[in-house]
Amino acid sequence: MKDQHFFAASAMQWATTNETRDLPALLDLMNKDGYNYNLFSVPVPHTTDYDIKMFQPQVAGAEWLGTFTVPKKKARK
Numbered sequence: 001m002k003d004q005h006f007f008a009a010s011a012m013q014w015a016t017t018n019e020t021r022d023l024p025a026l027l028d029l030m031n032k033d034g035y036n037y038n039l040f041s042v043p044v045p046h047t048t049d050y051d052i053k054m055f056q057p058q059v060a061g062a063e064w065l066g067t068f069t070v071p072k073k074k075a076r077k
Contacts, residue, residue: 005046007062009055010035018046031070039065 006017008030017026030037043061044050051058 003045004041004043006065007040007042007057008037008068009040009052010037011055014052014055016042016046027068030068034070034073036067036069038067041065 006023006026008015008026010030010033012035013030013033015021015026015029017023021029027039038055040057041063042050042057042059044059048059056062056064
């Protein structure tokens with residue numbers, strides 16, 4: 001998996017997998033942020049420089065894997 005990584009982006013932040021953050025940790029990070037996000041598979045190492053436009057990695061062969069909906073937290077009564 002070193003020649004690819006995962007990229008997640010919400011309206012508030014973006015993050016990638018790397019040598020210390022695997023896919024489950026990336027998903028946890030994005031879920032804790034509380035905003036819906038898109039997930040992409042990017043066919044280059046995470047250290048590669050590339051543009052991000054409209055919350056999407058601009059890399060040939062990048063694949064959109066889906067939109068993840070984060071459940072809204074219920075207000076405390």
